[in-house]
Amino acid sequence: MHTTPPAPQTRVPMSRIYLFALIELAALGALVTPLVVSLSLKVLQLVPETEKEGALGLVTALGALAALVANPIFGHLSDRTSSRFGRRRPWLIGGVIGGVAAAALIAVAPSIPVLVVAWVLSQAAYNATLASLSALLADQVPEEQRAKASGIFGAIGFLGLVPAMLVAALFASNLTVVVLAMPIVAVVIVVVVCLAIPDPPVERSDGEHGSVGQVFRAFLFNPAKAPMFTLVWVQRATMQFGYTVVSTFGLFYLMIRLNMEQVAAASLTSAATLAGAALNVVAAFACGYLASRRGNYGPFIVGSALLMGLSLLLKAFTQDLSVFWVSTLLAGFALGAYYAVDLALAMRTLPAGEEGKYLGIFNVAKTLPQSIAPAIAPLVVLIGGSDPVAGGDKNYTALYLVAAVAVLASLLTLPGLRRVLRRDVYDAGRADAAAAALKEEVA
Structure with missing residues (x-):
């Protein structure tokens, strides 16, 4: 073993x-x-x-x-x-x-x-x-x-x-x-x-190389075996999905909602992406240090999901350039605040001895939505006919609403994560588990 x-x-x-x-x-x-x-x-x-x-x-x-x-x-x-x-x-x-x-x-x-x-x-x-x-x-x-x-x-x-x-x-x-x-x-x-x-070596018994x-099967896992890890995975995938919708479709938003030419829209989208990325960096650093001091990740998850949802709702119902900027910056800050705690939270849920495998699966929650969002968007924009804000045959309001609902619905995972959201509760749970294991070993 x-x-x-x-x-x-x-x-x-x-x-x-x-x-x-x-x-x-x-x-x-x-x-x-x-x-x-x-x-x-x-x-x-x-x-x-x-x-x-x-x-x-x-x-x-x-x-x-x-x-x-x-x-x-x-x-x-x-x-x-x-x-x-x-x-x-x-x-x-x-x-x-x-x-x-x-x-x-x-x-x-x-x-x-x-x-x-x-x-x-x-x-x-x-x-x-x-x-x-x-x-x-x-x-x-x-x-x-x-x-x-x-x-x-x-x-x-x-x-x-x-x-x-x-x-x-x-x-x-x-x-x-x-x-x-x-x-x-x-x-x-x-x-x-x-x-x-x-990186000290770890001993391994003969025959543990595996087939x-x-x-x-390393990229498969049983959600029932690691239910809290599964909830954190869903959280990360949903936040990444929301941000991908904000960032990937910014160019089309400017062309459809603001009637901008492609070259001007591309230039503005690049500038907005860099500005959002800068806020992401600031939020990730700042919130990471705050979360480390507090040991309570719940407020950061709630706050980041609410900000991401607000960003998507702003884009859903307006066609104003200033709103575009506000939405992009909010999304950048929200994702940075979430990244400040998501990896730390996931590490509280890893099955012992399989850290590498499960963190690899966790990384999939970041990359998979970047492929899924562009794939399903052409179907979502056909919902309900024309766009109620700008007209035309592509309903971008529906796209941003679907993404906002998904992000906000991810907060439903929080009750199942109560044992790992706060450091004092998490440490108490680890101590109880260690004591139970010791008692069983002595018996």
């Missing part, structure tokens, strides 16, 4: 948490750069102008599917790794090395099928790093510091866009540099950080 290390009790230096976050920044930067520019440029090299949308959609969709599967699988594998180099470090480093190899294949890909293979490999590689990193947080960061860590990682998720945009701007004329720069930087950063952080079937 797997020997699970005890839950971390000793506070770690904040410098170590920032080193963990540096791994996140490097891996996300390497993963986001192709999505920002290089995949589009590569597709334009390989197919006629008229086929670019379909080709890029195919590449990114299959890559997203690879990410959904890879994250929990590699988290599961890292739980069961017993090398002298540690449980998580082999996957942290192996992931970014695989990412460089995949980037090289992207650079030289002669056709769309090869580009698909390269992007699928890239997604799988970097998700191995990200899944192992989340598990490393659960291994080493104690309960009273997890909200701070959650806030830092929530902010880093948006800061990861910065190096990607810089590389794309500075080397736009050299596709090879754009493709390879961030993956090479990621290897250097992750290797150096891994040499500086502890191939167990590995591929």
Whole structure:
């Protein structure tokens, strides 16, 4: 049977948490750069102008599917790794090395099928790093510091866009540099950080390697086995769904509701996205520190869901530019406030010995809505006929209302999370469970 290390009790230096976050920044930067520019440029090299949308959609969709599967699988594998180099470090480093190899294949890909293979490999590689990193947080960061860590990682998720945009701007004329720069930087950063952080090996009994079937079942879980984890997963997926609707359809909102030209709308959408991301970073840092001091995550979850719902309702019923700005900024702040506690809350619900697997599944709650929202939106905007605010044959009021209802309905999960929302209640529950286990062992 797997020997699970005890839950971390000793506070770690904040410098170590920032080193963990540096791994996140490097891996996300390497993963986001192709999505920002290089995949589009590569597709334009390989197919006629008229086929670019379909080709890029195919590449990114299959890559997203690879990410959904890879994250929990590699988290599961890292739980069961017993090398002298540690449980998580082999996957942290192996992931970014695989990412460089995949980037090289992207650079030289002669056709769309090869580009698909390269992007699928890239997604799988970097998700191995990200899944192992989340598990490393659960291994080493104690309960009273997890909200701070959650806030830092929530902010880093948006800061990861910065190096990607810089590389794309500075080397736009050299596709090879754009493709390879961030993956090479990621290897250097992750290797150096891994040499500086502890990751003690964990003993494992013979025969615990598990079957191939167990590995591929790593992205499945029984909600009845971890009911509170399931509720937190639903919370995260719903908040991400709401934000995806706000951010993804901002361009169309400006064109339909404000009658703006495409170029002007695209420029304004980019500015609004950056402003929302900046507020996300501020909220994640600030609320992470506040939540860590209070130990009560309930107010942050309620507040962030209410703000996100308000943002969606504002867009549903108005066609004013100032309302567009208010809505975008509210959504950015709301998601940042939620990211300040969501990872910390999830770590209170993880089954012992399966931290990597379940945190990998938890990461799916962030990525899956980014695929689902654009997929169902074309169906939702057909509900009820024309838009009651701006007219036309696409009902954007219905889209924002559906998203708002989903976000606000997620608050119904809170009664089921009472035992983990507050640190004092959570600690008392852990103490009772430990005492019961000891009593059973003595008996």
